[in-house]
Amino acid sequence: xxxxxxxxxxxxxMFVLATVLPINMGVIAFVGAFLxxxxxxxxxxxxxxxxxxxxxxxxxxxxxxxFALAQNNGTIDWLVKLAVRAVRGRxxxxxxxxxxIAALLTSVGAVSPAAVAIIAPIALGFAAKYxxxxxxxxxxxxHGAQGGxxxxxxxxxxxxxxxxxxxxxxxxxxxxxxxxxxxxxxVSLLLFFMFGGMKLLRQKADxxxxxxxxxxxxxxxxxxxxxxDAEAEALTEEHRTAIRDDDxxxxxxxxxxxxxxxxxxxxxxxxxxxxLAVLTLFFKQDIGFVSISIGLLLTLMAPNLQKRALGQVxxxxxxxxxxxxxxxxxxxxxxxxDFVGHxxxxxxxxxxxxLLLCFVGAxxxxxxxxxxxxxxxIPLAVPFLQGDAGVSAIGFIAAMxxxxxxxxxxxxxxxxxxxxxxxxxxxxxxxxxxxxxxxxIVTLVAPVVVWLLFVVL
Numbered sequence: 001x002x003x004x005x006x007x008x009x010x011x012x013x014m015f016v017l018a019t020v021l022p023i024n025m026g027v028i029a030f031v032g033a034f035l036x037x038x039x040x041x042x043x044x045x046x047x048x049x050x051x052x053x054x055x056x057x058x059x060x061x062x063x064x065x066x067f068a069l070a071q072n073n074g075t076i077d078w079l080v081k082l083a084v085r086a087v088r089g090r091x092x093x094x095x096x097x098x099x100x101i102a103a104l105l106t107s108v109g110a111v112s113p114a115a116v117a118i119i120a121p122i123a124l125g126f127a128a129k130y131x132x133x134x135x136x137x138x139x140x141x142x143h144g145a146q147g148g149x150x151x152x153x154x155x156x157x158x159x160x161x162x163x164x165x166x167x168x169x170x171x172x173x174x175x176x177x178x179x180x181x182x183x184x185x186x187v188s189l190l191l192f193f194m195f196g197g198m199k200l201l202r203q204k205a206d207x208x209x210x211x212x213x214x215x216x217x218x219x220x221x222x223x224x225x226x227x228x229d230a231e232a233e234a235l236t237e238e239h240r241t242a243i244r245d246d247d248x249x250x251x252x253x254x255x256x257x258x259x260x261x262x263x264x265x266x267x268x269x270x271x272x273x274x275x276l277a278v279l280t281l282f283f284k285q286d287i288g289f290v291s292i293s294i295g296l297l298l299t300l301m302a303p304n305l306q307k308r309a310l311g312q313v314x315x316x317x318x319x320x321x322x323x324x325x326x327x328x329x330x331x332x333x334x335x336x337x338d339f340v341g342h343x344x345x346x347x348x349x350x351x352x353x354x355l356l357l358c359f360v361g362a363x364x365x366x367x368x369x370x371x372x373x374x375x376x377x378i379p380l381a382v383p384f385l386q387g388d389a390g391v392s393a394i395g396f397i398a399a400m401x402x403x404x405x406x407x408x409x410x411x412x413x414x415x416x417x418x419x420x421x422x423x424x425x426x427x428x429x430x431x432x433x434x435x436x437x438x439x440x441i442v443t444l445v446a447p448v449v450v451w452l453l454f455v456v457l
Contacts, residue, residue, distance in 0.1 A: 026323025051329015
């Protein structure tokens with residue numbers, strides 16, 4: 001077996017092992033990079049670590065630290081309550097409020113499962129209170145989180161854009177962002193009318209803005225994906241505590257601290273998030289340094305929050321991403337990336353190769369980490385995207401981004417499991433089968449649709 005195939009089989013084995021067992025794939029990837037790099041490629045430790053994405057590491061740490069501060073000081077809860085009050089009794093607007101809040105959270109740097117963990121219990125509490133179809137409500141939360149996930153200052157967007165830039169491919173951050181938002185918004189619109197949206201348009205509710213009390217339920221699913229995926233582990237300890245104590249985020253007693261929850265501090269946090277967007281989008285400053293700088297300013301205002309916020313940084317998620325990136329760096333030094341890209345392009349037409357990679361991304365991501373899929377598969381397409389194959393790199397990146405994340409509605413993914421766990425007043429077995437069927441349909445249909453939209457047309 002050639003060195004290229006050894007590294008490819010190792011990558012496949014990493015996905016399988018991380019899916020079957022509750023082991024962080026980043027740990028496996030670091031070991032794989034060491035073993036393949038030294039025993040197969042003849043690289044030393046310095047050469048292997050040359051593939052470590054220091055800029056991506058800083059981005060992930062900064063964004064998740066800043067978001068943890070915003071969550072701990074009550075800013076997120078305050079913004080959610082303001083949005084809910086804006087409904088003013090229009091029940092039909094509630095699912096869309098939840099969609100756009102989830103999209104907003106991920107667009108400013110929240111890990112997708114963290115956004116779903118915050119919004120899903122509230123959304124499904126509304127569904128139970130006002131007779132909204134829980135499947136529709138839960139799916140709209142997930143699609144909202146995925147729809148906002150590729151903004152330039154988001155985690156998905158930051159990862160994808162850095163991978164694309166490193167590969168030397170044409171980059172259009174807005175195309176990827178709008179593609180994800182557009183597809184997820186369109187799917188949500190179809191779901192809204194398929195599951196009783198017209199009926200909701202004729203109903204009114206209490207416009208007080210009070211959020212219904214909901215119980216945070218621990219995951220009802222078993223299996224490696226629910227407990228082992230780094231995205232699931234990225235849920236903060238505060239969320240887990242809330243689950244154990246059956247407290248609603250919106251109704252929990254405030255933390256007994258003069259630093260926490262003050263309106264001035266929350267306004268400063270909102271200003272910080274706006275500043276992050278302005279500095280990174282318009283002044284092209286590094287998002288990692290900017291987010292950590294804003295986080296430091298907020299920490300100086302309330303030093304007692306730092307320890308808890310540092311503990312809530314998504315270390316498992318970061319370990320996964322930098323581990324996989326380091327392994328892909330070893331594959332790149334070995335020439336395996338070029339080998340696979342040319343092999344795929346040689347076996348079939350470039351258009352079919354793009355479709356095949358979109359399918360692989362969708363299927364793997366339905367059971368494993370979307371971030372790991374993006375980090376692994378985009379580099380594999382570089383050779384035929386750089387050539388004169390007639391495949392638009394910008395279109396392919398958009399198609400890969402959407403097909404690898406929209407499948408997170410699967411009940412075996414973290415987001416799908418969160419929706420299932422927080423469903424109220426319905427048969428869980430029936431709800432699980434509904435999510436399973438919907439997830440399977442999306443996994444089979446979405447890659448073809450986005451391939452046609454962004455690659456072929």
